Amino acid sequence: MNQQLPSDDELIPRLLAHDETAYTQVVSAYHGLMVHLARAIVGPAIADEVAQEAWLAVIRALPRFERRSSLKTWILRIVSNTAKTRLRHESRTVSLEDAPASRANTDPSQFNASGRWASPPTVWHADTPDDLLASQELRTCIDAALRTLPPLQRAALTLRDMQGLNMESICKVLEVSESNGRVLLHRARNRVHAAIEEFYQR
């Protein structure tokens, strides 16, 4: 992922100079990830909207970017803040059930090359029609487990195991301490693993 993306040192001055090519490069590199993170926090119904809001915030805030973290981490942090703000402003909980069944969090196009899930789960043991059916059901089961996670746990799991971010970046994005980030991730994994075990015991 992002193999062709120039370094932050090169990108940031170009972005500040309103270089359209640079904007295009950044958007194509990070928009999918932003939507994925937004979806993890606010659910799929308004994830695109949150990502759009975050882009506006990024453009507005770029001149004040202090480069205390990478551009990517900074952008994701803005997404996280935008999503959390949006979540607070929503008078009711966003219905995660609005997600297209079984596709909410495991769209193969959203897995990067360095992520833990480099291949879509659909290929897991899908040697026969029965296996294929089971893998589809497993994916539905995992998606359901993800949807029941608290937003921070889901975001931590999404960023770590699906997007391959390191713990430092994740904690910056989610604005939690490193120890708490680790705990969030561990608890999220526990719950998803429990759901998978339950699936196999059926």
Add this chain to the structure above:
DNA sequence: TGATTAGATGTTGCGTATGC
């Protein structure tokens, strides 16, 4: 090449806050 070391990551236990 094997031992050592440091940093990153994972695990666990316990306390606190919050909503029902």
Add this chain to the structure above:
DNA sequence: GCATACGCAACATCTAATCA
């Protein structure tokens, strides 16, 4: 009061780098 989520700290484990 109870269940749940979050936060912190301490400890365990893994991994890559370094060195003899």
